[in-house]
Amino acid sequence: MSAHLLTELTVFILAVFVGFEVISKVPTTLHTPLMSATNAIHGIVLVGALLVAVVASPKLGPVLSVAVVFLASLNVFGGYVVTERMLSMFKPRETPTPRDGTKR
Amino acid sequence: MPAEAVSANQIAIDAAYLVTGICFILGLKFLSHPQTARNGNRISMLGMAVALVATGFLLDWSSAWWIVAIGGGGGALVGIYSARAVKMTAMPQMVALFNGAGGGAAAMVAAAEFLHLNPGGSALSWDQSLPIILSSVIGAISFTGSIIAFLKLQELITGRPLTYPGQQFVNGLIALAVVGGAALTIANVDTVPAYFVALGAAALLGILFVLPIGGADMPVIISLLNSFTGLAAAMTGFVLGNNVLIISGALVGASGTFLTMLMSKAMNRSIANVLFGAFGKVVAGAGGAVPGATGAIREATVDDVATMLAYAKQVIIVPGYGMAVAQAQHSVRELETQLEKRGVEVKYAIHPVAGRMPGHMNVLLAEANVPYTALYDMDDINPEFPRTDVALVIGANDVTNPAARTVASSPIYGMPILDVDKAHNVVVLKRSMKPGFAGIDNPLYELPNTVMLFGDAKASVDLLVSAVKAL
Numbered sequence: 234m235s236a237h238l239l240t241e242l243t244v245f246i247l248a249v250f251v252g253f254e255v256i257s258k259v260p261t262t263l264h265t266p267l268m269s270a271t272n273a274i275h276g277i278v279l280v281g282a283l284l285v286a287v288v289a290s291p292k293l294g295p296v297l298s299v300a301v302v303f304l305a306s307l308n309v310f311g312g313y314v315v316t317e318r319m320l321s322m323f324k325p326r327e328t329p330t331p332r333d334g335t336k337r
Numbered sequence: 338m339p340a341e342a343v344s345a346n347q348i349a350i351d352a353a354y355l356v357t358g359i360c361f362i363l364g365l366k367f368l369s370h371p372q373t374a375r376n377g378n379r380i381s382m383l384g385m386a387v388a389l390v391a392t393g394f395l396l397d398w399s400s401a402w403w404i405v406a407i408g409g410g411g412g413a414l415v416g417i418y419s420a421r422a423v424k425m426t427a428m429p430q431m432v433a434l435f436n437g438a439g440g441g442a443a444a445m446v447a448a449a450e451f452l453h454l455n456p457g458g459s460a461l462s463w464d465q466s467l468p469i470i471l472s473s474v475i476g477a478i479s480f481t482g483s484i485i486a487f488l489k490l491q492e493l494i495t496g497r498p499l500t501y502p503g504q505q506f507v508n509g510l511i512a513l514a515v516v517g518g519a520a521l522t523i524a525n526v527d528t529v530p531a532y533f534v535a536l537g538a539a540a541l542l543g544i545l546f547v548l549p550i551g552g553a554d555m556p557v558i559i560s561l562l563n564s565f566t567g568l569a570a571a572m573t574g575f576v577l578g579n580n581v582l583i584i585s586g587a588l589v590g591a592s593g594t595f596l597t598m599l600m601s602k603a604m605n606r607s608i609a610n611v612l613f614g615a616f617g618k619v620v621a622g623a624g625g626a627v628p629g630a631t632g633a634i635r636e637a638t639v640d641d642v643a644t645m646l647a648y649a650k651q652v653i654i655v656p657g658y659g660m661a662v663a664q665a666q667h668s669v670r671e672l673e674t675q676l677e678k679r680g681v682e683v684k685y686a687i688h689p690v691a692g693r694m695p696g697h698m699n700v701l702l703a704e705a706n707v708p709y710t711a712l713y714d715m716d717d718i719n720p721e722f723p724r725t726d727v728a729l730v731i732g733a734n735d736v737t738n739p740a741a742r743t744v745a746s747s748p749i750y751g752m753p754i755l756d757v758d759k760a761h762n763v764v765v766l767k768r769s770m771k772p773g774f775a776g777i778d779n780p781l782y783e784l785p786n787t788v789m790l791f792g793d794a795k796a797s798v799d800l801l802v803s804a805v806k807a808l
Contacts, residue, residue, distance in 0.1 A: 238464045262687075284396075289397040292449035298408070300408065302412065303412040304439070307415055
């Protein structure tokens with residue numbers, strides 16, 4: 234095993250622990266936005282998609298290059314917009330003033 | 338692949354990736370409270386933007402800009418449009434679809450690296466091929482599995498489990514093909530064909546393992562697929578030697594795994610049982626044997642129920658998937674408002690697996706402007722039922738079935754339920770006497786303190802609203 238792989242494995246395992254720690258504090262009421270937020274975060278694979286598709290000698294043909302960037306981009310933008318839309322709806326109990334009709 | 342002599346440019350880019358990782362962690366941390374959650378999402382967006390801009394410096398824009406324009410622009414347009422246009426009730430399938438897109442992308446990135454590193458079938462070291470194969474296989478399962486989940490949730494194919502004789506055996510064989518292909522790839526035996534056998538078998542396995550899973554088990558599956566895509570993204574990070582992918586993928590993998598475990602615990606079933614049990618197929622006649630069940634069902638009129646609700650001190654509303662299907666959340670909110678005007682205390686009891694994804698009911702009620710402070714988790718609300726005048730069950734079934742407590746032969750025996758039967762009165766809004774998802778009778782309906790109000794959930798609640806107003 235290369236030293237490089239070991240470093241990456243270290244980063245991975247520590248991030249898993251951080252993930253568990255952070256996520257276990259999320260209340261059940263926010264579990265759908267949590268799923269959606271993490272869903273958007275794994276859209277980071279767009280970085281990988283760009284690195285294999287948008288280079289001097291793409292490693293996939295033109296159609297597959299466009300497809301991989303499309304899928305990852307769909308994941309990022311769709312994921313964040315859905316999450317934003319969900320989170321904008323969560324409100325605490327307030328005085329029953331008429332709520333502004335902003336919808337996102 | 339990272340060169341040994343790292344340029345200043347590369348250091349700047351890696352530093353930007355570190356910023357992204359921190360943003361993602363902070364973003365998730367801010368999700369621990371509804372009031373800070375929105376800022377959390379924005380921090381996470383910022384992190385994503387930083388990573389994408391930094392990556393921009395590594396790209397060859399002159400020859401391949403159009404790939405970004407068509408692929409990236411197209412994905413952004415479709416993603417933003419569909420995310421805005423989708424109804425809140427269709428949220429689970431939307432999330433499934435975006436999840437599948439990420440999984441597919443991860444598998445393709447890994448495949449690209451594989452073909453690049455191994456143009457003529459030359460040998461790869463195992464620390465190259467292992468992450469490649471993992472990323473490809475997990476990504477492919479997540480891609481096709483999510484698409485099937487989407488089709489099921491969208492009801493383009495039946496939400497009931499699809500089973501056939503020998504199903505587990507066939508799935509086992511395909512899983513074996515995945516493992517075999519992966520092993521041969523890593524061992525550098527006929528690498529290219531072996532790799533594509535593993536990839537194809539994984540894609541097939543994704544389809545076949547989600548098909549036998551029923552609608553009510555979707556919260557578990559959606560979480561699991563989410564975790565898969567996270568892991569696939571992390572493995573892609575190993576392939577490309579890219580830390581931001583590793584960190585982000587690990588975060589998502591951990592989150593998905595956490596939710597998966599939470600959901601199966603809430604159903605008192607193991608993940609293996611959810612995956613291989615084809616739950617909901619079993620049509621057991623397991624009813625009865627619940628103390629007090631009379632065998633007879635009482636039907637109430639809208640006016641009876643309206644009176645009962647209007648003169649109650651405390652009402653607990655128990656929503657389920659039926660509320661989502663009927664899109665009754667706004668009507669339910671209106672009923673709450675009318676009752677509160679009359680001084681009735683209204684609370685909502687949310688079972689962890691009510692609906693089709695974790696927290697599904699919460700997000701629907703939030704859409705209808707129900708404050709999240711009125712929503713109670715199972716453990717907090719259960720002690721309240723004995724001093725509650727009316728428990729109003731709207732489109733929830735199995736999560737209220739008292740057989741889970743007492744009938745050892747019942748398929749849902751041991752599953753924690755909402756103790757609605759302990760309320761003074763129980764009103765069940767239900768379309769018909771069809772059994773719930775688990776295919777079992779619900780003795781709750783035969784209890785002497787239970788009345789039924791048949792009809793579409795939205796129509797019934799609307800009628801209740803006008804009846805309460807008229808009182």
